[in-house]
Amino acid sequence: MLGEVLVESAERPMEPPVFARTGIRVLASLPTAQTLDLTAEAVASRIISALPEAALVLQAFTPDSPAGNRLADDADALLEAVRTRLPADRLLEETWRAREAGATLVELCVAPGGVIVGEVPAREALSLSPGGRQRMRRPTDSPSRAAMKLEEALVNLPYEPGRGEVCVDLGAAPGGWTQRLVARGARVIAVDPAKLMPELTQQPRVEHVQESAFAYTPEEPVDWLCCDMAWRPLEVAQLLAKWGRRGWATHLVANIKLPMKDKNPLLLRVRHILTEEGGWQGLTMRQLYHDRDEVTVTAHRSL
Incomplete structure (x- = not known):
């Protein structure tokens, strides 16, 4: 276990887990900025050194738990710090094009115990939304959710x-x-x-x-x-x-x-x-x- 609602496996499952929202290959597991008394920018520099040399879709999310949800602002700040330090030509802005472009999806999971950096080819990703939370808007004229x-x-x-x-x-x-x-x-x-x-x-x-x-x-x-x-x-x-x-x-x-x-x-x-x-x-x-x-x-x- 990497933390609440986060599960680590030594091997990739034959079938995607039914109850998983996202799945990534862990590239690095780092302490949070608060743990090391560092700025988000300093943690961002460490993250960039772990990223693959490929066209990237970069996202950040927190575990879907009460403790994780309280870190949403930290996740946004870290994502922005990493994005500003990457060359623009390495980032694919249109997430919906990630699969056809053969891009790599990189996710930064900001959890209570640290920051997990992971990747997955977009074509193999369970979801293209951060952390697999594909929030849809309910149409105003819809009779139900x-x-x-x-x-x-x-x-x-x-x-x-x-x-x-x-x-x-x-x-x-x-x-x-x-x-x-x-x-x-x-x-x-x-x-x-x-x-x-x-x-x-x-x-x-x-x-x-x-x-x-x-x-x-x-x-x-x-x-x-x-x-x-x-x-x-x-x-x-x-x-x-x-x-x-x-x-x-x-x-x-x-x-x-x-x-x-x-x-x-x-x-x-x-x-x-x-x-x-x-x-x-x-x-x-x-x-x-x-x-x-x-x-x-x-x-x-x-x-």
Whole structure:
């Protein structure tokens, strides 16, 4: 353990940890400026000597704990001190371009016990947000906070629902996910016995099918299968596997609700169901920043 909510491993896991927000290779672990009675500028000089010679996206964060959150101002000051000492041509300002540019993501974790300097190729990063905290704004017209979960899931994918694509939203009511998909230009088949928010029922690109998600069968394959149902996780996994096995959708974004106990054994079963029984490929499974007692899974099928 490096500190509260920080975990160190001697080897890189075969699969990204489901409950990790970010993952970095530690380059250096330094005392804080307060510990050495140094200025942030002096600590910054030590950090710069540990950085790789590559195009960098430089970020700072604190552990997501009460003690860590109190160091937010220190993290900002240290980040600024390091940035001002690096040549401008080494820093990539547009974080969203980091993966396509082949940049290295460098994170400065300012924790109560010291400063941890780490790196990860942007293409392999779990998230491009500092510390993996991808804070999404809740649209003012959103019927629930569920929309933020979908937005966070999509921002980390190399592709997203676009204009003209067809999405099925299982368990859609009251319509948080459907609303965000329509905003991207997609056509949505919203499946739920319950009613949608009134503005969605008047939206020409929304078709509301008032029946159970478990009974619904699409007339033809669709581009995206989306699901955020508050239902028993293994039954939801079996439903998503059926869609994959029958070739009813190309891309998958879904939330799996978690039990109070035995979370990891259940997630292993969900992974087996989706990949071995459903044929979904490239499966990712993570608890995102806006998730609560749930994880978000994404996957695709070969055409």
